[in-house]
Amino acid sequence: MKDYDITIIGAGLTGLTAARKLQSAGENVLIVDKGRSVGGRLATRRVAEGKADHGAQFFTVRTSELQQEVEQWLKNGWIKHWFGVDYPRYTAIDGMNGLAKHLADGLYVRTHTTVEKWREDDGGFTITAEDSSTWRSKKIIITAPVPQAGALLQKSGLGTEALERITFQPTCVGIFHFEKPTTLPASGHIDNQLPAGVERIVDHFKKGISKDVVVSVYMTADWSTEHYGDSDVLERMKERTGGYLSFDETVSEQLKRWRYAQAAATHSRSYEAVTDTVFAAGDAFLRPNDPSGRTRFESAFISGIDVAGAVMS
Numbered sequence: 001m002k003d004y005d006i007t008i009i010g011a012g013l014t015g016l017t018a019a020r021k022l023q024s025a026g027e028n029v030l031i032v033d034k035g036r037s038v039g040g041r042l043a044t045r046r047v048a049e050g051k052a053d054h055g056a057q058f059f060t061v062r063t064s065e066l067q068q069e070v071e072q073w074l075k076n077g078w079i080k081h082w083f084g085v086d087y088p089r090y091t092a093i094d095g096m097n098g099l100a101k102h103l104a105d106g107l108y109v110r111t112h113t114t115v116e117k118w119r120e121d122d123g124g125f126t127i128t129a130e131d132s133s134t135w136r137s138k139k140i141i142i143t144a145p146v147p148q149a150g151a152l153l154q155k156s157g158l159g160t161e162a163l164e165r166i167t168f169q170p171t172c173v174g175i176f177h178f179e180k181p182t183t184l185p186a187s188g189h190i191d192n193q194l195p196a197g198v199e200r201i202v203d204h205f206k207k208g209i210s211k212d213v214v215v216s217v218y219m220t221a222d223w224s225t226e227h228y229g230d231s232d233v234l235e236r237m238k239e240r241t242g243g244y245l246s247f248d249e250t251v252s253e254q255l256k257r258w259r260y261a262q263a264a265a266t267h268s269r270s271y272e273a274v275t276d277t278v279f280a281a282g283d284a285f286l287r288p289n290d291p292s293g294r295t296r297f298e299s300a301f302i303s304g305i306d307v308a309g310a311v312m313s
């Protein structure tokens with residue numbers, strides 16, 4: 001049976017950041033994800049000849065740790081400044097999932113692998129995936145969204161009291177492919193004075209990542225909670241945003257439902273040591289002095305940095 005120093009569950013930004021730091025310190029790290037690809041909520045979908053981000057659209061930078069990385073990512077040609085002067089918004093050149101793929105380069109990642117539970121034995125853990133594969137690991141970092149992490153910790157016989165306050169909300173995202181250019185602003189982004197229930201509209205052709213005109217429409221957490229299971233979510237979105245987009249010129253439409261998009265209540269530490277050898281981390285784990293108080297790209301990045309430091313100490 002294969003044996004690792006550290007298994008990281010989840011190849012989103014938190015897991016990838018932690019893995020990069022641990023691997024560069026010489027640790028033998030396995031990172032597993034149930035998805036088809038790395039990235040988690042850094043998600044980009046191909047649509048005909050184009051593409052659309054349908055998770056995070058951009059990120060802002062408040063910490064020196066992320067600022068340092070951003071300078072390197074800009075040099076590497078992985079990201080660009082998208083809009084905003086006082087608070088620059090950065091986005092990935094090739095879609096946000098492309099950035100995750102760059103970050104995963106050189107890491108040992110297993111996708112299509114859903115961790116089911118683990119059992120403690122002989123100074124380590126035997127971890128079992130849903131496909132019945134097993135491996136051993138001395139330590140575990142779980143970075144799945146907290147409701148999923150909590151369920152996995154419970155299955156593995158660990159208490160989750162510290163995480164119970166953290167709750168997540170959904171987001172519904174419509175992805176629309178249009179025949180003709182839109183009349184959205186030159187940046188392709190609009191998140192101001194939109195109709196009730198609509199959070200953001202993004203034209204990926206104008207954003208500069210798509211050959212075709214592909215637009216993502218994001219609904220608010222409250223609207224998404226109310227309509228999550230409805231069969232006519234796309235129709236309702238179109239009714240709300242008809243003043244911005246010409247839906248009689250669509251080529252295709254798709255709906256992405258994120259059950260766990262953002263935390264409504266966050267944690268006041270950037271990771272949680274569940275035991276000496278099992279750690280929980282993710283975007284809902286914020287440093288006590290976090291200036292924004294919200295789950296976001298940067299909170300995931302910082303949680304990954306901090307949990308890696310804790311695992312090595």
Ligand SMILES: Cc1cc2nc3c(=O)[nH]c(=O)nc-3n(C[C@H](O)[C@H](O)[C@H](O)COP(=O)(O)OP(=O)(O)OC[C@H]3O[C@@H](n4cnc5c(N)ncnc54)[C@H](O)[C@@H]3O)c2cc1C
Nearest residue numbers: 010012013014033034040041055056057115144283296297
């Ligand atoms: C619709 C939407 C819009 C957003 N917009 C922005 C934005 O514009 N700016 C911004 O800064 N942030 C935004 N965010 C938030 C940002 O995307 C997240 O904060 C960040 O990507 C979270 O990274 P993470 O690694 O903590 O979690 P995730 O990306 O969720 O990664 C967790 C991973 O764990 C995996 N996993 C779960 N359970 C298991 C299991 N049992 N076994 C194996 N793998 C498992 C999942 O497949 C997933 O890949 C947005 C998020 C969403 C959903």
